[in-house]
Amino acid sequence: MSQSSAEPALAEQPARYGDELAVVTVTYSPGDSLTEFLDSLRAATTRDYTVVLADNGSVDGAPERAAAERDGVELLRIGENIGYGSGANRGVAELGPEVGWVVVANPDLVWGPGSLDELLAAAARTPRAGALGPLIRDADGAVYPSARLLPSLGRGAGHAVFGTVWPGNPWTKAYRQSEGSVEERDAGWLSGSCLLLRRAAFDSVAGFDSRYFMYFEDVDLGERLTRAGWRNRYVPSAEVVHTGGHATTANSDVSARMLAEHHRSAYRYLADHYPGPALAPVRLVLRAGLGARSALAVRRASR
Numbered sequence: 001m002s003q004s005s006a007e008p009a010l011a012e013q014p015a016r017y018g019d020e021l022a023v024v025t026v027t028y029s030p031g032d033s034l035t036e037f038l039d040s041l042r043a044a045t046t047r048d049y050t051v052v053l054a055d056n057g058s059v060d061g062a063p064e065r066a067a068a069e070r071d072g073v074e075l076l077r078i079g080e081n082i083g084y085g086s087g088a089n090r091g092v093a094e095l096g097p098e099v100g101w102v103v104v105a106n107p108d109l110v111w112g113p114g115s116l117d118e119l120l121a122a123a124a125r126t127p128r129a130g131a132l133g134p135l136i137r138d139a140d141g142a143v144y145p146s147a148r149l150l151p152s153l154g155r156g157a158g159h160a161v162f163g164t165v166w167p168g169n170p171w172t173k174a175y176r177q178s179e180g181s182v183e184e185r186d187a188g189w190l191s192g193s194c195l196l197l198r199r200a201a202f203d204s205v206a207g208f209d210s211r212y213f214m215y216f217e218d219v220d221l222g223e224r225l226t227r228a229g230w231r232n233r234y235v236p237s238a239e240v241v242h243t244g245g246h247a248t249t250a251n252s253d254v255s256a257r258m259l260a261e262h263h264r265s266a267y268r269y270l271a272d273h274y275p276g277p278a279l280a281p282v283r284l285v286l287r288a289g290l291g292a293r294s295a296l297a298v299r300r301a302s303r
Helices: 033-041 062-069 084-093 115-125 153-162 170-176 199-204 217-227 252-272 277-301
Strands: 020-027 049-055 073-077 099-105 109-111 129-138 185-187 194-198 231-242
Touching (some): 020 084, 033 049, 033 062, 033 109, 049 062, 062 073, 099 115, 099 199, 115 194, 129 199, 129 217, 194 199, 217 231
Parallel strands (some): 020 049, 049 073
Antiparallel strands (some): 109 231
């Protein structure tokens, strides 16, 4: 007998996923860095995996070559630059229900041997870990502060004012957790340049917020995962090297645009925490301060 229209609808059940692994990387004319990414990934895990190249409109042919020449690499043509988080969301949406573990990573990473297996092992011993991130080194070998506290108005203001002229100031050190020991621990958020995500956790917060074109989508994701009862786990026994974005560092004009986008995203994130008419003056001060800082940073980058 069919269900009566008077009966309450059954609540939608969360999707159940298998234990397979996939890697989603958002590409935008990645150049030779994509080859290094895919080559080093082979030694990062002993598990089978698939790769989805969520392509935001590349014109260099690198994603097409990789998909044509390599088994297990699929090209998802988005056709336009919809941003990092939205591109990642589209890539994850392409995966079947057998995939329960998803890596979201920049294509300009070089994976350390066994690094992905280290992240998976940490996930297995931390059942509430929704996101796990490795130790990230810059191209010169320096450790990038990839596991940080969530921004607050006080820390953010101190970091914004003094970060470039006084790198050791207490607000920047607190925000970056610069004095924290390099050991496995929880963080407020993890760098989106390399994340292992429990797909059920990613689903539970509806993925990345598409309002963020670039930058702060990882901060926002970390906060929402925490609110949903998940943990952001820093796993420094896993190491990767971030060689630097081919598409974003090719010229000063692009770098300047990215700096401007960073400040727009920072305002969006902070403004969300001070909503309503009563807090309009706070948002006005934030907009003015971040706008001035952005203009100064862009001017320096364009010289």
